[in-house]
Amino acid sequence: MRRYSMFAVAREALRYHAGWERAWRAPEPKKKYDVIVVGAGGHGLATAYYLGKVHGIKNVAVIEKGWLGGGNTGRNTTIIRSNYLQDASAAIFEKALQLYEGLSQDLNYNVMFSPRGLLMLAQSEHEIRGYKRTVYANALQGVQTEWIERDRVKELVPIINLDGPRYPVLGALYQERGGTARHDAVAWGYARGCDAMGIDIIQQCEVTGIRTVNGKVQGIDTTKGAIDCDKLAMVVAGHSGVLAEMAGFRLPLESVALQAWVSEPIKPVIDVVVMANLVHGYISQSDKGELVLGGGIDHCNNYTQRGSWYTLEETSRALIETFPVVSRLKMLRQWGGIVDITGDHSPIISKTPVENIFIDCGWGTGGFKAIPGSGWAMAELVAKGYSPLAEGFGLNRFKEGRFIDESVAAGVAH
Numbered sequence: 506m507r508r509y510s511m512f513a514v515a516r517e518a519l520r521y522h523a524g525w526e527r528a529w530r531a532p533e534p535k536k537k538y539d540v541i542v543v544g545a546g547g548h549g550l551a552t553a554y555y556l557g558k559v560h561g562i563k564n565v566a567v568i569e570k571g572w573l574g575g576g577n578t579g580r581n582t583t584i585i586r587s588n589y590l591q592d593a594s595a596a597i598f599e600k601a602l603q604l605y606e607g608l609s610q611d612l613n614y615n616v617m618f619s620p621r622g623l624l625m626l627a628q629s630e631h632e633i634r635g636y637k638r639t640v641y642a643n644a645l646q647g648v649q650t651e652w653i654e655r656d657r658v659k660e661l662v663p664i665i666n667l668d669g670p671r672y673p674v675l676g677a678l679y680q681e682r683g684g685t686a687r688h689d690a691v692a693w694g695y696a697r698g699c700d701a702m703g704i705d706i707i708q709q710c711e712v713t714g715i716r717t718v719n720g721k722v723q724g725i726d727t728t729k730g731a732i733d734c735d736k737l738a739m740v741v742a743g744h745s746g747v748l749a750e751m752a753g754f755r756l757p758l759e760s761v762a763l764q765a766w767v768s769e770p771i772k773p774v775i776d777v778v779v780m781a782n783l784v785h786g787y788i789s790q791s792d793k794g795e796l797v798l799g800g801g802i803d804h805c806n807n808y809t810q811r812g813s814w815y816t817l818e819e820t821s822r823a824l825i826e827t828f829p830v831v832s833r834l835k836m837l838r839q840w841g842g843i844v845d846i847t848g849d850h851s852p853i854i855s856k857t858p859v860e861n862i863f864i865d866c867g868w869g870t871g872g873f874k875a876i877p878g879s880g881w882a883m884a885e886l887v888a889k890g891y892s893p894l895a896e897g898f899g900l901n902r903f904k905e906g907r908f909i910d911e912s913v914a915a916g917v918a919h
Contacts, residue, residue: 532705537733538566545569546578549740550695551880557702560888565704570711574692580842582799585874586683588650593897595646601878614694623683623778628672636678653679669826715752721860736861743843745866754858758845762803764812766839770794784823812839849908854895
């Protein structure tokens, strides 16, 4: 009888189920690519995927200093929605939601998209006015949202305590099409799609320098050697400022940690996503039964990928008041991601001062929900030099004062 090692069995199982023959043999960088995408998170992989599928540009390399999906894509709470206030924001997030709705079929890979509905709780009179304004704006934008009263909130979320001692629930902004998806499935689905088109995904390859001549990009230096390219797309979230400095320009960003944690698994108790922006807390339940809990950003700039006791304590206290069942659970694990935030809480999808270098960053705490729309817009910008979805998110808006203020709709934390 022929014997197989456990490694061989696992390898063959992966090849059979995922169809990724090169998963165990990392491609060697070519001497030159049409496009190099730095960052193998959701946004970078989606950019490469749509470059190949929509624009036919397949001589592309995705460079990642760590491992595929090991940054913010694998460290978020998977919330998906499109009910943003400003027209530019609503357009790109609605495009993302529409792509999410058909993403499993497009990628031939189950990303576990779950349109379970999403509520944004109003716990002050100010939030009521802000959310009703968002409802009217969304109606003009063609984005389906609605305002619901307290009784309807209780009907959708039976475990909620409407009369919290500090922050009673006064109503909610409700998007029925909102929900969640599986973060690692999104990353691996896009990665499989890229690989099938012949796009190289090169992991454990850190960028150490960016080479330019006469204000135009020539290539990058990495821990695996120098690689030339015609165009460079930088999609590295919290480290965008670091990479920009290598290219010789600065970005209007600050990097901070955003953290989340999950409880021990329990039976199903909540089948919608609930966000409480007043206290920067949000909650949903995973398919494994864990309650997924998250908070606001840290109060100081940092590059850590772990949590802080202050945010954990304050967010848990607020969530316990609104969802008393949380008080009886044990925390299973906690983590953090590095997010990059602009002054107007909106992203940057733009050309840069260096010719043929493009930047996609500044998604703050709402990057996961934007992955397909961000990738679509970035790919179009790189391929054509212009994208209607990206038009409002250029770097020049900060010089011209054309801010896309999403402080209310984004809650500054989502």
